[in-house]
Amino acid sequence: GAARAAERRRSGLAAASRRLLAGRSLALLAGLGAAVWYLNRDRGVGWMFVFFLALVLVLHYVLSRTSFGKSMYAVGGNMEAARRAGVDVKAVLTTAFVLCTTLACVGGMLSASRLAAANQSSGGGDVNLNAIAAAVIGGTSLFGGRGTAFAALLGVLVIQSISSGLTLLNLDSAYRFMVTGGVLLLAVSLDAVARRSRVSHGRA
Template identity: 85%
Template sequence: MTRPAATPTQGPAPDGPPREHAAAAGPRDLLSAAVDRLRGGDLGIVPVLAGLIVIWTVMQILNPIFLSSANLTNLALESVPVGVIALGVVCVLLVGQIDLSVGSISGLGAAVLAVLFVDRGLPSWAAVLAALVLAALIGWFYAQVHHRLGVPSFVVTLAGLLGFLGLQLWILGTKGSINLPFESGLVTFAQLAFVPPWLAYALVALSALALYATGRSRARERRRASLPAASRRLLAARSLALLAGLGVAVWYLNRDRGVGWMFVLFLALVLALHYALTRTRFGKAMYAVGGNAEAARRAGIDVRAVLTAAFVLCTTLAAAGGVLAASRLAAANQSSGGGDVNLNAIAAAVIGGTSLFGGRGSAFAALLGVLVIQSISSGLTLLNLDSAYRFMVTGAVLLLAVALDSVARRSRVAHGRA
């Protein structure tokens, strides 16, 4: 009796997975998958991107200066200190915790920098390192109090908000304000350092190549696991779109002063955290702990270590944001880290798409969220409106973001049960 010929669906081919599983996913397949995710409540960055477009459109209509290259250059630089702090907030929110003291810690970092650098005569790098180490120790302290005494992070960090504000005032002493030398590298970096145009375009090209390379690597991994993967043509199109978009942005900013090195540093931090969260075991553990700490513990994840790392990252980035803010202002004073810095950093993380319920979010949430907040602030300032309107508009946007997250969360639960 003659054996029937084997078909591709009867088993794996000698040199790879089944053809139908290893096939490249085209644009139509990926669009269909994206629609399914949206129906299931996974909104991703769609709401914040739509909100940013609306804000920019309205502000440009009300004041044609808003989208000028000069204003966008200033907007990018002003976004960095709070954006760096928001990156740390993303870390603690991902594991289902909160840090209410990021503003005070940023002010403390600025005060430590100013005293050690100006009053004590230490090199700027040593003063910055001391501020970051102190902040990391504070994060470790928060984690130990939370683990060993069972004090909720809300209460621990609320106490830190008050305590470290007092420590900041004590460090500054009777002077209350310390000016940083304008000729120092810190002030130059934050105010006057811009990427040369040729280097900016080179970085854009490298970004597009890196996106293609990482996409190819990811697609190769998915094919090995017999999962659909993006085709080379689609990966190339995505990289070319990034190349064109960033190239136009750089060209437009170069019509004024260009791209600030401080903003490049912020983007580098965002990409580094994004890689850590999406491509490392530590990042997957953070999402697991935020999604369900008990399930993560039973799966063998050291929940305490993950929470400790999240707190340390948060406080360290808060101090880094404070150092950048002081460098931008060329001074550290009693109001450093005060005002709306604390709430804006938390709001930026939430508006950008990080869930208050834990387990959902990305490093890009800090970037997008702070751009939304800074766009509102810049636009209302150009309209000569006082801060009262800025607070009300930012509060409304924050409420809308949390409401969308809550609705999406319920939709995901219902979709999972269906």
């Protein structure tokens, strides 16, 4: 990106010009836009999917390129160390909870838009289980400090693939809960083992 190119210039290394980077970015944006328009024309790729991908890109940028994102990882990894480093822990936690509830509202609106209906039981069933499982399977640690937007997207694809496969097999919903819960339990167990290994080697 531009920041990396500027850092390479300060170090006396060769780096692509800003115009070249901007040109590549615009070309990529135009290509993706044309592909989305073509696929959406008569093949059923809705704007809701495009909006979701745009939201993932925005969250990826916020988490990886902004001071707030780095502060959030720091607080999640070690709250006391982040506080001693000068991070406003209360502000980060408050913003994280507000952002979480806002995204939950956006998810509810997207779901209602897809179904074209909503009632008092909307959001029930296995929605919460699938959301947690998708995040954990994608690499988000329940202990904090790890996870990306793209990894969560990968977890969503895995969970949805499992759910769709079980539905095609005409299995009862109870089996879907069991399989999803089993996958979630396995992911959490692996995360706990990995965290214990990092702690024992002084990397956490």
